[in-house]
């Protein structure tokens with residue numbers, strides 16, 4: 168998969184499909200530790216032991232009807248190729264946490280890519296769930312919680328064109344500050 | 359920097375949006391993009407991105423939303439357009455490069471792009 172943000176979208180989509188109401192996405196890039204950690208936590212239906220064993224089995228991807236390049240197995244393979252690992256903690260009824268770790272500077276590590284569009288895809292999902300997104304890059308921090316935004320909006324949907332444009336701007340500004348695209352060196356507080 | 363000022367912007371646009379939400383419900387357009395695994399693999403996120411950019415460029419007001427897998431994997435990316443009082447049309451294999459033409463034909467000219475249609479629900 169050419170971008171880790173596409174894997175992330177697929178993992179978040181799993182959470183939505185599991186009926187989650189609240190998703191947490193944490194991304195932590197640390198040059199010091201030379202680690203990239205991606206964590207998706209949800210309060211969806213969770214998985215029993217059998218399913219859990221099945222999803223991490225690399226030989227259990229064949230049910231896909233086309234050449235896919237996504238799914239938990241592929242994220243696991245991507246992490247392991249980069250001196251990292253994938254862990255899933257899940258219990259029926261108490262949600263799921265998927266954590267993928269990568270060696271940040273590994274030559275095979277795909278770029279994070281268009282994370283803003285991944286976040287927007289989830290925020291605009293018709294199956295409404297709140298997303299708390301926390302992204303850290305070497306101590307800089309950007310945070311966005313749709314529960315807070317929704318409470319400001321008093322019933323106006325997140326898909327409303329002007330709201331959506333505001334969300335895009337907000338994400339863009341956060342992204343710029345995280346990666347210091349502009350020479351704005353002030354750390355983000357997230358509000 | 360996302361700061362208090364942009365939250366103030368959000369409150370201001372909320373007030374505007376609440377005022378004309380009723381007219382919007384009568385005239386509104388909703389575009390839905392399939393975002394299941396197959397959709398993502400076929401480029402659905404880029405399709406959504408292209409739709410958002412095209413709408414902004416042309417200053418078209420439309421809701422954009424995403425859905426999980428709807429079981430038409432080989433036709434992904436799928437884009438569904440619903441306009442108040444009109445047929446609901448589902449288009450298949452809408453990669454990002456086809457988006458400008460789709461928006462131009464369907465939303466601006468009001469013409470259905472028959473060769474890309476995979477489903478249609480008449481009102």
Ligand SMILES: Nc1ncnc2c1ncn2[C@@H]1O[C@H](COP(=O)(O)OP(=O)(O)O)[C@@H](O)[C@H]1O
Pocket residue numbers: 177181182185209211212213214218222237238239240263395
């Ligand atoms: N967050 C989650 N909550 C509950 N079940 C999950 C979750 N993520 C994955 N699963 C289970 O694991 C299966 C495999 O997931 P995945 O590898 O993404 O493939 P797919 O979504 O195409 O089935 C899912 O079908 C689902 O049963």
Ligand SMILES: [Mg+2]
Pocket residue numbers: 177180181238239395
């Ligand atoms: Mg999946």
